[in-house]
Amino acid sequence: MIPTIPVNEPLLGEREVEYVMECFRTGWISSAGRFIDEFESRWAEYCGMRYGIAVSNGTAALEVAIKCLDLQSGDEGIIPAFTIISCAQAVIYSGGVPVLVDSDPRIWTMDVNQIEAKITSRTRAIMPVHIYGHPVDMDPVRTIAKKYDLRIVEDAAEAHGAEYRGQKCGGLGDISCFSFYANKIITTGEGGMLLTNSAQYAEKARSLRNLCFRPERRFYHTELGHNYRLTNLQAAVGLAQLERIDELIARKRRRAAAYNEGLRGVPGITLPVEEPWASNVYWMYGIVLDEALGYDAVEFAQRLKKRGVDTRPFFLPMHQQPVFHAMGFFQQGESYPVAERLGKYGLYLPSGLALTDSQSDCVCDAVRSELTG
Numbered sequence: 001m002i003p004t005i006p007v008n009e010p011l012l013g014e015r016e017v018e019y020v021m022e023c024f025r026t027g028w029i030s031s032a033g034r035f036i037d038e039f040e041s042r043w044a045e046y047c048g049m050r051y052g053i054a055v056s057n058g059t060a061a062l063e064v065a066i067k068c069l070d071l072q073s074g075d076e077g078i079i080p081a082f083t084i085i086s087c088a089q090a091v092i093y094s095g096g097v098p099v100l101v102d103s104d105p106r107i108w109t110m111d112v113n114q115i116e117a118k119i120t121s122r123t124r125a126i127m128p129v130h131i132y133g134h135p136v137d138m139d140p141v142r143t144i145a146k147k148y149d150l151r152i153v154e155d156a157a158e159a160h161g162a163e164y165r166g167q168k169c170g171g172l173g174d175i176s177c178f179s180f181y182a183n184k185i186i187t188t189g190e191g192g193m194l195l196t197n198s199a200q201y202a203e204k205a206r207s208l209r210n211l212c213f214r215p216e217r218r219f220y221h222t223e224l225g226h227n228y229r230l231t232n233l234q235a236a237v238g239l240a241q242l243e244r245i246d247e248l249i250a251r252k253r254r255r256a257a258a259y260n261e262g263l264r265g266v267p268g269i270t271l272p273v274e275e276p277w278a279s280n281v282y283w284m285y286g287i288v289l290d291e292a293l294g295y296d297a298v299e300f301a302q303r304l305k306k307r308g309v310d311t312r313p314f315f316l317p318m319h320q321q322p323v324f325h326a327m328g329f330f331q332q333g334e335s336y337p338v339a340e341r342l343g344k345y346g347l348y349l350p351s352g353l354a355l356t357d358s359q360s361d362c363v364c365d366a367v368r369s370e371l372t373g
Protein backbone atom coordinates (compact mmCIF):
# COMPACT_ATOMS: atom_id res chain seq x y z
CA MET A 1 0.00 0.00 0.00
CA ILE A 2 1.27 3.50 -0.85
CA PRO A 3 1.80 5.61 2.31
CA THR A 4 -0.63 8.55 2.29
CA ILE A 5 0.57 12.14 2.50
CA PRO A 6 -1.65 13.57 5.25
CA VAL A 7 -3.69 16.71 4.64
CA ASN A 8 -2.48 18.23 7.88
CA GLU A 9 -0.02 17.69 10.71
CA PRO A 10 0.75 20.25 13.42
CA LEU A 11 4.29 21.34 14.16
CA LEU A 12 4.97 21.14 17.89
CA GLY A 13 8.35 21.75 19.46
CA GLU A 14 10.38 21.76 22.64
CA ARG A 15 9.03 25.11 23.83
CA GLU A 16 5.48 23.71 23.81
CA VAL A 17 6.67 20.78 25.95
CA GLU A 18 8.55 23.09 28.32
CA TYR A 19 5.51 25.32 28.92
CA VAL A 20 3.13 22.39 29.36
CA MET A 21 5.55 20.83 31.86
CA GLU A 22 5.53 24.09 33.80
CA CYS A 23 1.75 23.71 34.18
CA PHE A 24 2.19 20.22 35.55
CA ARG A 25 4.98 21.24 37.90
CA THR A 26 3.09 24.23 39.28
CA GLY A 27 -0.33 22.58 39.33
CA TRP A 28 -1.97 25.26 37.15
CA ILE A 29 -3.73 22.84 34.83
CA SER A 30 -7.21 24.29 34.76
CA SER A 31 -8.57 27.59 33.44
CA ALA A 32 -6.50 30.01 35.52
CA GLY A 33 -2.76 30.58 35.28
CA ARG A 34 -0.11 32.68 33.67
CA PHE A 35 -0.35 31.10 30.22
CA ILE A 36 -4.02 32.01 29.82
CA ASP A 37 -3.34 35.65 30.67
CA GLU A 38 -0.25 35.85 28.48
CA PHE A 39 -1.80 34.04 25.54
CA GLU A 40 -4.82 36.35 25.64
CA SER A 41 -2.85 39.56 25.86
CA ARG A 42 -0.13 38.55 23.39
CA TRP A 43 -2.62 37.33 20.78
CA ALA A 44 -4.68 40.51 21.14
CA GLU A 45 -1.52 42.58 20.77
CA TYR A 46 -0.39 40.59 17.74
CA CYS A 47 -3.72 41.28 16.00
CA GLY A 48 -3.88 44.92 17.10
CA MET A 49 -6.83 44.54 19.48
CA ARG A 50 -7.14 45.51 23.14
CA TYR A 51 -8.82 42.54 24.83
CA GLY A 52 -8.49 38.77 24.34
CA ILE A 53 -10.94 36.25 25.79
CA ALA A 54 -9.79 32.65 25.40
CA VAL A 55 -12.49 30.01 24.93
CA SER A 56 -12.65 26.28 24.33
CA ASN A 57 -12.93 26.39 20.52
CA GLY A 58 -13.71 28.61 17.54
CA THR A 59 -17.37 27.60 17.45
CA ALA A 60 -17.75 28.78 21.06
CA ALA A 61 -15.97 32.04 20.17
CA LEU A 62 -18.52 32.75 17.43
CA GLU A 63 -21.43 31.86 19.67
CA VAL A 64 -20.22 34.11 22.49
CA ALA A 65 -19.43 36.93 20.03
CA ILE A 66 -22.96 36.96 18.63
CA LYS A 67 -24.44 36.69 22.14
CA CYS A 68 -22.51 39.84 23.06
CA LEU A 69 -24.62 41.71 20.50
CA ASP A 70 -27.90 40.98 22.37
CA LEU A 71 -29.93 40.09 19.27
CA GLN A 72 -33.71 40.16 19.57
CA SER A 73 -35.61 37.18 18.20
CA GLY A 74 -35.72 37.48 14.41
CA ASP A 75 -32.78 39.90 14.12
CA GLU A 76 -30.62 39.09 11.13
CA GLY A 77 -26.92 38.41 10.72
CA ILE A 78 -25.39 38.39 7.25
CA ILE A 79 -22.93 35.54 6.73
CA PRO A 80 -21.37 33.90 3.66
CA ALA A 81 -23.18 30.86 2.22
CA PHE A 82 -19.76 29.24 1.85
CA THR A 83 -18.49 28.71 5.37
CA ILE A 84 -18.52 26.31 8.31
CA ILE A 85 -21.79 25.65 10.13
CA SER A 86 -20.44 27.34 13.29
CA CYS A 87 -21.16 30.76 11.72
CA ALA A 88 -24.83 30.05 10.98
CA GLN A 89 -25.49 28.31 14.27
CA ALA A 90 -23.95 31.16 16.27
CA VAL A 91 -26.64 33.44 14.83
CA ILE A 92 -29.41 30.88 15.35
CA TYR A 93 -28.43 30.06 18.96
CA SER A 94 -28.81 33.77 19.73
CA GLY A 95 -32.37 33.78 18.39
CA GLY A 96 -31.28 35.38 15.14
CA VAL A 97 -31.74 34.51 11.49
CA PRO A 98 -28.73 33.90 9.26
CA VAL A 99 -28.97 35.66 5.91
CA LEU A 100 -26.63 34.45 3.20
CA VAL A 101 -24.53 36.05 0.48
CA ASP A 102 -22.68 34.27 -2.29
CA SER A 103 -18.89 33.99 -2.65
CA ASP A 104 -16.41 36.00 -4.62
CA PRO A 105 -15.32 33.63 -7.42
CA ARG A 106 -11.65 34.65 -7.18
CA ILE A 107 -10.93 34.53 -3.46
CA TRP A 108 -13.90 32.44 -2.24
CA THR A 109 -14.72 34.80 0.64
CA MET A 110 -18.12 36.56 0.83
CA ASP A 111 -18.91 38.71 -2.21
CA VAL A 112 -18.98 42.10 -0.54
CA ASN A 113 -20.94 43.60 -3.46
CA GLN A 114 -23.93 41.46 -2.49
CA ILE A 115 -24.18 42.53 1.14
CA GLU A 116 -26.11 45.76 0.83
CA ALA A 117 -29.00 44.15 -1.08
CA LYS A 118 -29.50 41.77 1.88
CA ILE A 119 -29.91 44.46 4.51
CA THR A 120 -33.35 44.86 6.08
CA SER A 121 -34.69 46.71 9.11
CA ARG A 122 -33.81 43.58 11.15
CA THR A 123 -30.14 43.36 10.14
CA ARG A 124 -27.78 43.74 13.10
CA ALA A 125 -24.47 42.21 12.10
CA ILE A 126 -22.21 41.16 9.27
CA MET A 127 -19.86 38.22 9.68
CA PRO A 128 -17.00 38.30 7.18
CA VAL A 129 -15.14 34.96 7.14
CA HIS A 130 -11.56 34.97 5.85
CA ILE A 131 -11.57 31.77 3.85
CA TYR A 132 -8.58 29.38 3.71
CA GLY A 133 -6.21 32.18 4.70
CA HIS A 134 -7.30 34.92 2.30
CA PRO A 135 -8.83 38.09 3.79
CA VAL A 136 -12.26 39.41 2.91
CA ASP A 137 -12.23 42.79 1.14
CA MET A 138 -13.00 44.64 4.38
CA ASP A 139 -13.24 48.29 3.35
CA PRO A 140 -16.65 47.86 1.64
CA VAL A 141 -17.85 45.79 4.63
CA ARG A 142 -16.82 48.55 7.02
CA THR A 143 -18.46 51.23 4.88
CA ILE A 144 -21.76 49.32 4.82
CA ALA A 145 -21.58 48.57 8.55
CA LYS A 146 -21.08 52.25 9.29
CA LYS A 147 -23.88 53.35 6.96
CA TYR A 148 -26.45 50.99 8.53
CA ASP A 149 -25.04 50.94 12.08
CA LEU A 150 -24.22 47.23 12.01
CA ARG A 151 -21.66 45.32 14.07
CA ILE A 152 -18.88 43.38 12.36
CA VAL A 153 -18.04 39.97 13.82
CA GLU A 154 -14.95 38.83 11.98
CA ASP A 155 -14.28 35.10 11.68
CA ALA A 156 -10.51 34.86 11.39
CA ALA A 157 -10.28 31.17 12.37
CA GLU A 158 -8.46 30.33 9.14
CA ALA A 159 -6.43 33.49 8.77
CA HIS A 160 -3.94 33.79 11.64
CA GLY A 161 -1.52 36.52 10.63
CA ALA A 162 -3.16 37.26 7.26
CA GLU A 163 -3.25 40.95 6.43
CA TYR A 164 -5.74 43.29 4.82
CA ARG A 165 -4.07 46.46 3.57
CA GLY A 166 -1.32 45.98 6.14
CA GLN A 167 -3.64 45.29 9.09
CA LYS A 168 -3.95 41.89 10.68
CA CYS A 169 -7.13 39.90 10.15
CA GLY A 170 -8.89 39.70 13.48
CA GLY A 171 -8.19 43.39 14.08
CA LEU A 172 -10.70 44.71 11.58
CA GLY A 173 -14.13 44.42 13.20
CA ASP A 174 -16.00 44.97 16.46
CA ILE A 175 -15.32 41.45 17.67
CA SER A 176 -13.13 38.84 16.00
CA CYS A 177 -13.08 35.10 16.52
CA PHE A 178 -10.33 32.51 16.18
CA SER A 179 -10.00 28.75 16.32
CA PHE A 180 -6.81 27.04 17.51
CA TYR A 181 -7.85 23.54 16.45
CA ALA A 182 -4.95 21.24 15.54
CA ASN A 183 -5.07 22.11 11.84
CA LYS A 184 -4.89 25.88 12.42
CA ILE A 185 -1.71 27.91 11.88
CA ILE A 186 -1.16 28.17 15.60
CA THR A 187 -2.84 25.50 17.67
CA THR A 188 -3.77 24.68 21.24
CA GLY A 189 -5.19 21.26 20.28
CA GLU A 190 -8.73 22.52 20.79
CA GLY A 191 -9.20 26.19 21.55
CA GLY A 192 -10.42 29.56 20.46
CA MET A 193 -10.40 33.26 21.28
CA LEU A 194 -12.44 36.42 20.86
CA LEU A 195 -10.75 39.78 20.43
CA THR A 196 -12.33 43.20 20.80
CA ASN A 197 -11.50 46.80 21.56
CA SER A 198 -14.72 47.19 23.55
CA ALA A 199 -14.44 46.86 27.32
CA GLN A 200 -18.17 46.13 27.42
CA TYR A 201 -18.02 43.24 24.93
CA ALA A 202 -14.91 41.88 26.67
CA GLU A 203 -16.64 41.83 30.04
CA LYS A 204 -19.74 40.21 28.61
CA ALA A 205 -17.69 37.57 26.74
CA ARG A 206 -15.72 36.74 29.89
CA SER A 207 -18.94 36.31 31.79
CA LEU A 208 -20.58 34.17 29.08
CA ARG A 209 -17.61 31.80 28.86
CA ASN A 210 -17.71 31.21 32.59
CA LEU A 211 -21.36 30.48 33.45
CA CYS A 212 -22.16 34.16 34.05
CA PHE A 213 -21.00 34.08 37.66
CA ARG A 214 -21.71 37.51 39.12
CA PRO A 215 -18.60 39.23 40.50
CA GLU A 216 -20.35 40.40 43.67
CA ARG A 217 -21.53 36.95 44.76
CA ARG A 218 -20.30 33.59 43.50
CA PHE A 219 -23.00 31.08 42.52
CA TYR A 220 -25.45 33.91 41.94
CA HIS A 221 -26.67 34.37 38.38
CA THR A 222 -28.78 36.89 36.49
CA GLU A 223 -28.07 35.34 33.06
CA LEU A 224 -27.29 31.94 31.58
CA GLY A 225 -23.82 31.38 30.19
CA HIS A 226 -21.60 28.47 29.20
CA ASN A 227 -18.55 26.66 30.39
CA TYR A 228 -16.37 27.51 27.38
CA ARG A 229 -13.13 27.97 29.34
CA LEU A 230 -9.74 27.20 27.84
CA THR A 231 -7.21 25.48 30.09
CA ASN A 232 -3.82 26.84 31.10
CA LEU A 233 -2.34 23.68 29.56
CA GLN A 234 -3.84 24.56 26.19
CA ALA A 235 -2.80 28.20 26.51
CA ALA A 236 0.75 27.03 27.27
CA VAL A 237 0.84 25.32 23.89
CA GLY A 238 -0.73 28.38 22.26
CA LEU A 239 1.83 30.78 23.71
CA ALA A 240 4.73 28.62 22.53
CA GLN A 241 3.13 28.46 19.09
CA LEU A 242 2.60 32.22 19.01
CA GLU A 243 6.29 32.77 19.73
CA ARG A 244 7.07 31.12 16.39
CA ILE A 245 4.14 32.36 14.31
CA ASP A 246 6.32 34.19 11.78
CA GLU A 247 8.12 30.95 11.00
CA LEU A 248 4.82 29.03 10.73
CA ILE A 249 3.32 31.58 8.33
CA ALA A 250 6.52 31.63 6.26
CA ARG A 251 6.23 27.84 5.95
CA LYS A 252 2.63 28.14 4.72
CA ARG A 253 3.56 30.77 2.17
CA ARG A 254 6.60 28.80 0.99
CA ARG A 255 4.47 25.71 0.54
CA ALA A 256 1.90 27.69 -1.45
CA ALA A 257 4.64 29.10 -3.66
CA ALA A 258 5.90 25.56 -4.30
CA TYR A 259 2.39 24.38 -5.20
CA ASN A 260 1.86 27.42 -7.46
CA GLU A 261 5.07 26.55 -9.25
CA GLY A 262 4.48 22.79 -9.40
CA LEU A 263 0.88 23.09 -10.59
CA ARG A 264 1.32 25.95 -13.00
CA GLY A 265 -0.21 25.15 -16.40
CA VAL A 266 -1.95 21.97 -15.21
CA PRO A 267 -5.24 21.91 -17.14
CA GLY A 268 -8.62 21.63 -15.45
CA ILE A 269 -7.92 23.38 -12.14
CA THR A 270 -7.98 26.88 -10.68
CA LEU A 271 -5.33 27.71 -8.09
CA PRO A 272 -5.71 30.11 -5.13
CA VAL A 273 -4.83 33.75 -5.61
CA GLU A 274 -3.62 36.65 -3.52
CA GLU A 275 -5.19 40.03 -4.18
CA PRO A 276 -2.80 43.01 -4.26
CA TRP A 277 -4.35 44.38 -1.06
CA ALA A 278 -3.97 41.10 0.82
CA SER A 279 -1.37 38.93 2.43
CA ASN A 280 -2.72 35.39 2.10
CA VAL A 281 -1.42 32.93 4.70
CA TYR A 282 -2.64 29.96 2.63
CA TRP A 283 -3.97 28.15 5.70
CA MET A 284 -5.12 25.44 3.30
CA TYR A 285 -4.08 25.26 -0.33
CA GLY A 286 -7.39 24.85 -2.16
CA ILE A 287 -7.94 24.04 -5.81
CA VAL A 288 -11.17 24.11 -7.81
CA LEU A 289 -11.83 21.67 -10.64
CA ASP A 290 -13.24 22.84 -13.96
CA GLU A 291 -16.78 21.56 -14.43
CA ALA A 292 -15.77 20.48 -17.93
CA LEU A 293 -13.67 17.65 -16.47
CA GLY A 294 -16.95 15.81 -15.94
CA TYR A 295 -16.37 14.74 -12.34
CA ASP A 296 -16.51 16.44 -8.96
CA ALA A 297 -14.15 16.89 -6.02
CA VAL A 298 -15.34 13.69 -4.29
CA GLU A 299 -14.30 11.64 -7.32
CA PHE A 300 -11.03 13.54 -7.70
CA ALA A 301 -10.25 13.02 -4.00
CA GLN A 302 -10.71 9.26 -4.47
CA ARG A 303 -8.38 9.29 -7.44
CA LEU A 304 -5.72 11.21 -5.51
CA LYS A 305 -6.12 8.88 -2.55
CA LYS A 306 -5.20 5.96 -4.81
CA ARG A 307 -2.03 7.88 -5.61
CA GLY A 308 -1.26 8.31 -1.90
CA VAL A 309 -2.50 11.89 -1.48
CA ASP A 310 -5.02 12.81 1.22
CA THR A 311 -7.33 15.79 0.58
CA ARG A 312 -10.40 17.42 2.14
CA PRO A 313 -13.48 18.69 0.35
CA PHE A 314 -14.43 22.35 0.56
CA PHE A 315 -17.38 23.47 2.71
CA LEU A 316 -20.87 22.48 1.66
CA PRO A 317 -22.82 25.77 1.54
CA MET A 318 -25.24 26.62 4.32
CA HIS A 319 -28.36 26.67 2.11
CA GLN A 320 -27.65 23.03 1.16
CA GLN A 321 -27.71 21.79 4.77
CA PRO A 322 -30.69 19.56 5.59
CA VAL A 323 -30.61 20.61 9.24
CA PHE A 324 -31.40 24.19 8.26
CA HIS A 325 -34.18 23.17 5.88
CA ALA A 326 -35.74 21.17 8.71
CA MET A 327 -35.59 24.30 10.88
CA GLY A 328 -37.23 26.44 8.22
CA PHE A 329 -34.15 28.34 7.05
CA PHE A 330 -33.17 28.84 3.39
CA GLN A 331 -36.19 27.01 2.01
CA GLN A 332 -37.24 29.45 -0.65
CA GLY A 333 -35.17 27.92 -3.45
CA GLU A 334 -32.27 30.17 -2.53
CA SER A 335 -29.34 29.76 -4.86
CA TYR A 336 -25.73 30.83 -4.45
CA PRO A 337 -24.07 29.57 -7.62
CA VAL A 338 -20.46 30.37 -6.74
CA ALA A 339 -20.73 28.76 -3.30
CA GLU A 340 -22.44 25.74 -4.89
CA ARG A 341 -19.66 25.38 -7.45
CA LEU A 342 -16.98 25.67 -4.76
CA GLY A 343 -18.77 23.10 -2.62
CA LYS A 344 -18.96 20.64 -5.49
CA TYR A 345 -15.64 21.14 -7.24
CA GLY A 346 -13.31 22.44 -4.53
CA LEU A 347 -10.88 20.51 -2.36
CA TYR A 348 -7.69 21.23 -0.53
CA LEU A 349 -4.36 19.52 -0.91
CA PRO A 350 -2.00 18.49 1.90
CA SER A 351 -1.14 21.81 3.55
CA GLY A 352 0.21 20.90 6.97
CA LEU A 353 3.10 22.72 8.58
CA ALA A 354 5.10 19.50 8.73
CA LEU A 355 4.76 18.82 4.98
CA THR A 356 8.17 18.30 3.35
CA ASP A 357 9.39 19.50 -0.06
CA SER A 358 9.47 15.97 -1.38
CA GLN A 359 5.89 15.37 -0.19
CA SER A 360 4.59 18.49 -1.92
CA ASP A 361 6.49 17.47 -5.09
CA CYS A 362 4.70 14.10 -4.92
CA VAL A 363 1.35 15.87 -4.54
CA CYS A 364 2.03 18.02 -7.63
CA ASP A 365 3.07 14.93 -9.61
CA ALA A 366 -0.11 13.12 -8.57
CA VAL A 367 -2.38 16.04 -9.53
CA ARG A 368 -0.57 16.59 -12.81
CA SER A 369 -0.60 12.91 -13.76
CA GLU A 370 -4.28 12.60 -12.93
CA LEU A 371 -5.21 15.61 -15.03
CA THR A 372 -2.90 15.13 -17.98
CA GLY A 373 -3.32 11.35 -18.14
Ligand SMILES: Cc1ncc(COP(=O)(O)O)c(C=O)c1O
Residues within 6 Å of the ligand: 057, 058, 059, 060, 083, 084, 086, 087, 129, 155, 157, 158, 178, 179, 180, 181, 191, 192
Ligand atom coordinates in the same frame (compact mmCIF):
# COMPACT_ATOMS: atom_id res chain seq x y z
C1 LIG B 1 -13.96 29.63 9.36
C2 LIG B 1 -14.10 28.82 10.60
N1 LIG B 1 -14.82 29.31 11.62
C3 LIG B 1 -14.99 28.63 12.75
C4 LIG B 1 -14.45 27.39 12.93
C5 LIG B 1 -14.74 26.62 14.18
O1 LIG B 1 -13.63 26.37 14.94
P1 LIG B 1 -13.55 25.11 15.95
O2 LIG B 1 -13.35 23.89 15.12
O3 LIG B 1 -12.39 25.42 16.81
O4 LIG B 1 -14.83 25.09 16.70
C6 LIG B 1 -13.68 26.83 11.91
C7 LIG B 1 -13.08 25.50 12.09
O5 LIG B 1 -12.29 25.00 11.38
C8 LIG B 1 -13.51 27.56 10.70
O6 LIG B 1 -12.82 27.04 9.68
